[in-house]
Amino acid sequence: MNFDWQRLGLxxxxxxxxxxxxxxxxxxxxxxxxxxxxxxxQDGPTPLELLTKFREVHARGGLSDEEYRTIKGKLAAEVNAxxxxxxxxxxxxxxxxxxTGATQATPKG
Numbered sequence: 527m528n529f530d531w532q533r534l535g536l537x538x539x540x541x542x543x544x545x546x547x548x549x550x551x552x553x554x555x556x557x558x559x560x561x562x563x564x565x566x567x568q569d570g571p572t573p574l575e576l577l578t579k580f581r582e583v584h585a586r587g588g589l590s591d592e593e594y595r596t597i598k599g600k601l602a603a604e605v606n607a608x609x610x611x612x613x614x615x616x617x618x619x620x621x622x623x624x625x626t627g628a629t630q631a632t633p634k635g
Contacts, residue, residue: 573604573608574601574605576601577597577598580594580597580598580601581594581598
């Protein structure tokens with residue numbers, strides 16, 4: 527039983543072209559993700575958007591002051607980690623609230 531390898535020439539060539547195009551597409555997609563890692567997989571709200579929502583819930587009485595401070599601290603740390611900056615609370619005026627931009631007077635002593 528002899529197999530005619532010449533009959534497979536064109537289908538094998540087409541398969542090679544398809545695989546080469548697929549590999550090129552994969553490499554291109556990987557490069558794009560490496561250049562823009564912050565855009566990859568961002569499905570939910572940002573920490574700043576969450577902070578705004580929790581501030582509104584706190585204002586309506588849905589969170590205690592302690593709960594809000596805890597959440598605000600964790601979200602501010604996420605924002606700082608993403609920005610690569612120091613603590614938001616220490617970057618502004620003394621006693622500033624990073625979620626509202628409000629500044630409280632600090633006691634002199």
